[in-house]
Amino acid sequence: METVSLASAFAPHIVAVVGVALAIMADAFGRRALAVFGASAGLAGGAVVAGIAHGRPAAISGDLAVSGAGFSVVSAVVLGLAAVVVIGSLGWLRSTPSGGGLAALAAVVAIAAAAIAQGADLLVLLISLEAMAVGGYALVWSARTEASTEAALKFFVQGAVATSLFVLGLAILFGMYGASTSYVWLRAGMAGMTAPPVTTAFVLIAVALAYKLGAFPFHSWAPDAFESAPPHASALLAGIPKLAVVVALMFLFTRAVFPYIDPTIALWVFGALAVASMAFGVFGGLAQRSYTRMLAYSGIAQVGYALVAPALGAPAMMAVAVLLIAYAAAAAVAYLIAGYVRSVRPEWDGTIAGLAGVGRSHPLAGAALVVAMFSLVGMPLTAGFWGKFLVFGMAVSAGFWWLALVGVLASVVSFGYYGAVLKAAYFEGADPGGQGAADSPAPETTPDVPAVTAACVLTLVLLGIGVAPLFIGLRWVATLLSFA
Amino acid sequence: MLAVDLLVAVPLLGVAAVIALGRGSATRPRAIALAFSVAFTAVFASLASAGVLTGTAVDGIRLAREAFPFWTLRIDGLSAPLLALTAVLGPVAVLASWGVREKAAAHHALLLGLQASIAGVFLAADVILLYVFWEAVLIPMYFLIGVWGHEDRRHAAMKFFIYTFAGSAFMLVGILTAVFQTGHTGLAEVLDSAFVLGQPTLVFWLIAAGMLVKIPAVPVHTWLADAHVEAPTAGSILLAGVLLKMGGYGLLRLALPIAPEVFEAARPILAVLGGVGIFYGAALALAQTDLKRLVALSSVSHMGFVLLGISAGTERGFAAAMLVMVSHGLVAPLLFLLVGQLYDRTHTRDIERFSGMGATLPRWATLFTFAALASLGLPGLSGFPGEFLAVVAGFGAWSYSIVPVMAGLVLAAAYNLRAVKGTLHGEIAEEWAEISDISAGDLVPAVVLAACIVALGVWPMFVLDMTGDALALIAALAGGM
Amino acid sequence: MTGIATYGWSVVAVPLVIAVLAATAGRVLGTRVAALAALAPAWVFAVGVAASARVLAGEEGAIASGSVEWLGAGLTVGWAIDGLTALMLLVVGLVAFLVVVFSRGYLGPGEALPRYFAVLALFTGAMSALLVADGFLGLFIGWELVGVCSYLLIGYWFTRPEASTAAVKAFLTTRVGDMGLLLALALLWREVGDLSYTAVFAAVPGMEASTVSTIGLLLLVGAVGKSAQFPLHIWLPDAMEGPTPVSALIHAATMVAAGVFLLARAWPVVGASADVQTIILVLGGFTAIAAAGSAGAQRDIKKVLAYSTISQLGFMFAAIGAGAWVVAMFHLVTHAAFKALLFLGAGSVIHATGTQRLDAMGGLLKKMPLTAGTWFVGAAALAGIPPLSGFFSKDEVLHTVVGADLGWGVMLFAASTLTAFYITRTTVLVFFGSYRGEGVPHEGGWDLRVPLVVLAAFAAALGFAGGPIAELAGGHHGEIDVLVASIATALAVLGIAVGAVSGIRPKQGADVTKLAFVGPLRWARNGWGFDEIVRQTVTRPACATARVLDRVVDRGVVDRSVEGVGALARLVGRGYSALQSGDTQWYTTLLGAGTVALLALVAYLGRGV
């Protein structure tokens, strides 16, 4: 790998941080909308800067960060998605007391996620994870309800334990093998050893990252957090961190630090987590009545699909990036729609059944919901298909057809709950003729236009990624998301 | 030729047109949809000049392979009859839903979308594209059943989707294996290098599983009855008419050529599935009191002939399968159309409640009798050539083992005539004495289908001319003759 | 004129076109639709005449033919006219023409005439297709089509539940036989690779004996179904629910004779197996006597004729079984004439009295002399009274059967006696004594009378045409066997005498239920109870099986297990959901336990290192 300057590697983050600073200042003057725009603009600017860097081959800067190629693309996607979600939360943030600060916080979470995706040093990774986690606790809490307070606390307690495990793993590696926490040095220090301390550290760090992903059995915080957090916050927290963490995990485990470890260990550890997460997520999702809680469970299953990739090794990195980009966008749409429905139907109890007739009364939101749900299922014509196609394709080409089969069948089961959403939105509900009229008398509510707009923008992205490859192949994916 | 691509593009343009121009109107969407579905038929007819009707393969416009690797469309003898079927059923489905006024734009947009996807399935010459269209079919069907269906439509829509999606899941893994092990996605390339497959048996059965669910073979058929019963008429028409054909088509197009030696070993299993389907489906149909369910289950029986024909492993058997598919693609839609028209007038499908409708609805009764006779395989109508050929080919392959199939044929006569007897015959029911016979508008789609049924029955070579070369190639692969 | 035989395919095409015209334009034509429909059999008859003339003029083999590939390589459909076909075309054309004429008067203007006549024309075309086919495939197509015409016409008065049931029964029963024929075709295709008669017959000598026997047996199954032979005869008595002219045409003269025609046509196959012939003889002989017995016990004029038809077809089968298919064809022709005559006569009576019940008739001799006169001709012909046609043909049948198997010959003599008995009994009940019905019966219009007269002429005279008929059929006409003829005639007279006595009704008030023969009589009337046996052993179990498959297997097991998987998934989900107790420390424990589990897994995997 070549080297480029550290400043260049962190340029997107620096641009985004400027936006955060702007947001905090604007918030201080009570200009919430400006704060939101500032944070969003900073993120968008960071995304653009990161996007520009994608043409460069991957390069390690000062042993701390990796940038260029797919790493920069993932950063760009993380920041760009966050920009859309933040601007899509405008309606909610304007009406929330500390809205400007929350916008800044959301931006911090995104920046931390981008840093995670680009980290090449355990300490950088740890600090980014912490920053993201702290922002996450606060965002969950920001709903200011009993549930969100409770969920935030639980999130925190488990998060702290996971962090401890990470630190323990770091200590073992650093203390025993490295002269530094940077991947480059660690790998040199270990020099291909598979001694028990190495594998122990492997497991500890894997668990910490799996916790962030919400993989079974480290998932317990996720349903509580995503259900109780404001939907706009969940839109940010559900997908973007997963994308970043999985890229970090792939880089760390399959290329940078543990590439020499016995592949069967990676296969079994991640394969077991993958299958367990799929099984838990899809079946757990079936039992849910709350829409956002169902999405949280389904997220566990999605993590299961993603964890197939590290079980397969480095070649699957591109595939899993596609999978999680699609997931992050679709999950953002799904949660944003929840925010939108809450604004137009204040009486909504948050259940899936409560979505009855939404597709008819609010066609735009309905359409976004349709695309998001089909993308989450992995139906062709949406982005979700290509993610699963590539990941399971990698599994098959590595000979693990049964892993692919489990994954695909889990997708089938997942339609049980994703389809239930569509069923509620389109098949249920009062007579379609009177629905629109009966729904309108709710004068004090204003529809969350930014949320539905953002959802639609992301929907178009999902469709675009879904359809474009049919015409132009997956070549562009391969070039964009090469991590070499 | 551009026309090949237009077969997918025209209905998609129709979707856009219906949404753009038809929103908010109850009647405009159907006119637009009819125009576009007729345009589809016209495009297909224009392909006749390229020799499609005599089995010439025609490629879609060749885009730069480098830039457009998946977009490969091709008509050949195997797909041409099924596309012809789609071309006939498109306008029929639109006409059958002429009375849909509730959210008409969405309904017709979905119909056209369904048509585009189905055409795509039959046209795709790339396995990934094939799979994409294959799954895309589910989406409009899901909504058609779920939104415009009958009482239990929600459950039926979910069941339909999950069940057939589960079938496709196996198929996807099979396709993934083929793609990632051969390193190609183009159908021809994949098949050419299929010998590299490490586990051909696995690949075959994974792919075949998807097909068998779609056909559907017993015992994975139970999605069908619910979906058919609850679907709106147009949905049933396309479901029975072309969706089920995807299974038989897929077996011949993909499963067999990708692993011919596995197919050879699998033939007895396919034969048993087909034979059981023929008998079991017919027996179930005999026991139904719901007219629509009866027709739905008769599909299981008819599609059993497809499996039986394919299981023979010979060109003749494959020809039988194709003939049965095309025929069933005309007869079942006609029956569903008629049952739908009856339901529109009586709001029931219960055979026990009907009596003497032959006197009340003479025009409808004539058509229904006609359709029932076509369904039981009367010579001169489209059902006979295929079933006859299937029996001949099946006997050639399996000898006297196919005698149970004969029982299925007798049962076919029994359930069809029972349906006729139950609804049309007997003393005139006072309950329905006042209802009006079908209108001229109702007649149009029915007569179109009836004409096709007669035409195919009188001259089955219409299909065989198309399929000849393509089937000979497949049969050569299968080692038959 | 004889050139029209060159366009043999037209015997199919012309009636089909007429059928379509009648169906579509029938409403406009009114009663004139009958005239349109009459063109169909007229054309068939014309072609038959032309072809017969050419055959009788000495042309050998098929005088004209053509074929086209219809179902892929080798599976052709074609037509060919030879003497046998020409003979049958004559029969079909003539009887159908007369039936159309008769129907014009029989069915009032209020009836659904377009439907009726369209199907009649369709039947003519289908029957012709069966006859002119040059191979088994074409024959099968016509075979099925005549079956469906029969179905449609039996169920003509579909608002009557009995008619509808009878129609379905007829179709299903014959369909069972058709499956045998279909299987024969499949077997022939496998063995020969060609279904045309010439190819098949050429291949027969090279086949294994068992294969030939199998093919013959399967063909026989088809013939038994169509020609209402035991055990597939049960549909024919019920088929009398159809309009009487239809019974005359389809269920007496033509369609039911198709089985005989098939066996005659396929003689090179059937005749190549002695076993098959023996079976045919046994079936035919048994059917002949059993049905004749039943006919004697009927109370419905059409049922008498229906059982009589079954019985007479049995005679023909017996003849074929005895190896004399030419004789069978001779009897087929004469039977077509006199049985069509009897049916039309019955139709005339029914038209006049409005009933089919024999006990509501009587004394019609004076009221309907023409009908009575022609009926007597038909009845005498059936009974085998010289010099009427039935005498000659039956004599030949008896002669050949006696020659082949004396036992069955004796049985046929008995059947022949019974025949004379039941037809005399019926005649007496209908035409003699006093009128027991309602209204004032009288002769119908010209359209009812003319066919009777024409048929009576044929029924009387056809016996002397044995030579040409045999020549057309492709065989030789035998001499009268004086001994057999004498015995048969004597027995016929005996039968007539007994029948005449039995036809005289017991005095009013006599308690007939006490009589010893009432029980067996009822047994005989119900077709020896065979119908009930079939219902109990086939129909009911089949329906019950279907119900069980539907309710228990399909909904109960297959579908329930599908739905069960869904329910199970939900249950599992609920169990998982219960893991989420809300207790943070439990969550954290899970986290810790997961970590330990993974550490243990890794330690286990790394144990070898």
Added chain:
Amino acid sequence: MNLLVVAMLLFSVGLYGVLTRRDLVAVLASIEVMLGSATLLLVGLGATGEMIAGTQVGGGTVEATGVMIIVLAAAEAAIGLALVVAVARRFRTTRIDELTGVKG
């Protein structure tokens, strides 16, 4: 090796505390113990030179890392306490086992 044992013991004690102590503040303290034990291990390993491989590049890297982690732990404690305060205000309790409102 003693160092490793001590660190693991401490870590286990902390984990045990997190899993069993009902009071939130005690749980927080236990978390600090876990983080502390990890830091101890890190610094200890660096200081005692129990490294198996690798070379010491410039002194103080390990210590610097240790300090970073301690700062991190402090930040962790800060937000933790803030959450505990919020919980205490809203639920009028600091018992962790009474916070089971969200589940399923």
